Amino acid sequence: MKNILAIITLLTLPATATQARNPFVQTCYTTDPAPMVHNDTLYVYTGHDENKADFFWMQEWRVYSTTDMANWTDHGSPLAIEDFEWADDRAWAPQCVERNGKFYFYVPLHSRLSGTMAIGVAVGDSPTGPFKDALGKPLADGSWDYIDPTVFIDNDGQAYLYWGNPELYYVKLNPDMISFEGDIQKIEQTPESFGEPKFVPMEADKKYRSTYTEGPWFYKRGKKYYMIYAAGGIPENISYSTSDKPTGPWRYQGVIMPQTDWTNSFTNHSGIIDYKGKSYFFYHTGRLPGGGGFARSIAVEPFEYNSDGSIPTVRPSEVGAEAIAYFEPFGRHEAETMAWSDGVSTRQSDETGVYVSDIHNGDYTMLENVNFGSGNPRKFGASVASGRRGGSIEVRMDSVAGPVIAVLDVPATGGWEKWQYIETDARIEALGIHDIYFVFTGRKGPELFNFDYWTFK
Ligand code: FUB
Numbered sequence: 001m002k003n004i005l006a007i008i009t010l011l012t013l014p015a016t017a018t019q020a021r022n023p024f025v026q027t028c029y030t031t032d033p034a035p036m037v038h039n040d041t042l043y044v045y046t047g048h049d050e051n052k053a054d055f056f057w058m059q060e061w062r063v064y065s066t067t068d069m070a071n072w073t074d075h076g077s078p079l080a081i082e083d084f085e086w087a088d089d090r091a092w093a094p095q096c097v098e099r100n101g102k103f104y105f106y107v108p109l110h111s112r113l114s115g116t117m118a119i120g121v122a123v124g125d126s127p128t129g130p131f132k133d134a135l136g137k138p139l140a141d142g143s144w145d146y147i148d149p150t151v152f153i154d155n156d157g158q159a160y161l162y163w164g165n166p167e168l169y170y171v172k173l174n175p176d177m178i179s180f181e182g183d184i185q186k187i188e189q190t191p192e193s194f195g196e197p198k199f200v201p202m203e204a205d206k207k208y209r210s211t212y213t214e215g216p217w218f219y220k221r222g223k224k225y226y227m228i229y230a231a232g233g234i235p236e237n238i239s240y241s242t243s244d245k246p247t248g249p250w251r252y253q254g255v256i257m258p259q260t261d262w263t264n265s266f267t268n269h270s271g272i273i274d275y276k277g278k279s280y281f282f283y284h285t286g287r288l289p290g291g292g293g294f295a296r297s298i299a300v301e302p303f304e305y306n307s308d309g310s311i312p313t314v315r316p317s318e319v320g321a322e323a324i325a326y327f328e329p330f331g332r333h334e335a336e337t338m339a340w341s342d343g344v345s346t347r348q349s350d351e352t353g354v355y356v357s358d359i360h361n362g363d364y365t366m367l368e369n370v371n372f373g374s375g376n377p378r379k380f381g382a383s384v385a386s387g388r389r390g391g392s393i394e395v396r397m398d399s400v401a402g403p404v405i406a407v408l409d410v411p412a413t414g415g416w417e418k419w420q421y422i423e424t425d426a427r428i429e430a431l432g433i434h435d436i437y438f439v440f441t442g443r444k445g446p447e448l449f450n451f452d453y454w455t456f457k
Contacts, residue, residue: 019368020340021320023288023297024072025064027336027345027356032093032148032215033282033298035273036127041065042275043127044282045094045105046298048077053294058091061107063128069275069300070323070368074336076348078129079105084120086137088112093148093215093269096127097177099159104177105131106149106161111138117146119163121178134178145169148269150218152246160246162227165214168194170247185247193250194241195231212239215269220246224309228256228270235259235266238283240311257283257314266293272311276324279303281314326371326433335382335451339368339435347450349417355452361391364400364439372430377456380406381423386449387416391442393451397434405430410442410449419452 029049060080087109111118118138122131149163159173168187171180194212215230231239238257241250264286335356343363390410442448
């Protein structure tokens, strides 16, 4: 009955095609998205651009996850430069892969040993960490080219690690995933394999195809191997090449995401993955407020492969990916799961994990496609902490000014991490499918409270 009600409500709802979902993380700047599917959940590993940066002075990596493509959970930062004793700067584009129950997190870093860039690998027991430097030294060190690792495990069990800017390198990883056999191989780049021109000055007024620059993303679909990469120098487009073998020869196939000033970012960096029967193209833009070339944000677009396996043009947009499943509201949920937010950010502590912070009067978070079915909640509760006088959480339906389901008064709790769980009665019925807004109110100006989790009963 609940499911039938949900279907009927969804069919009668107005289309939400103009709903902005990109950039899909608004609580901080995120870069270089690397998607991974594990146990029906889609994880995205990212870099983190600093506020007000004038270069890629990046300190840590972050992880986000979803099960419906609209509502994303912030898992915080499970890995940072300080976790690699041999590194001192530039936590650049990562990728994580699972093998035999372990998660291998490949990252570029500036190496104190060589004074150049290097590739490191950390290992963890869960997709969200904690992760630990697996080697205590770089996996590959000694060149400014050594950035942007991409990893893929082939059907026969052989794992490959590609990386590089502006050259493209690879190794065959050993089954332990933290060592490799033989020497580092450099891929020869020709106009036929990765576009043109390469390493020669471009002539004004001449139209060029593309050229490999950085950010490779390596995977297989059917029998075909795909290499997706940032191309064309600065500013970058996203292009791709394919091969019948994991180590080439590669054949240039064209541009997937053309460069456009609309993205407000001179770099782009992509990852492609299939999830719950659909294909998704991840990339980054500079389109959050205050964003730009060193303040980037991750975004995603759905796409369909052409029947010959080629990839169509994918345009950046604010619409992003539509919800592919309902969000079930009953029980406990983390406050840092959201489809959209305004004004807030997140912090993490050992005791609580990630929580919503920097909450001011008028800020809000929002969840999309929430399925109350015929459940009709009687109570709303939340775990909150305030080192000031607190404020309120207004739970509203369908918009920031929509009908109020409940209002929870948040008291002073005696500290920003002194958590209290508080409950209140629901004021109206909530049935069927709605977007849910948590609108924060209180004294104008200062931070009001922190918000860790909520429940509908
Ligand atoms: O995020 C730092 C660097 O910018 C990445 O390593 C490159 O791919 C480019 O996105």
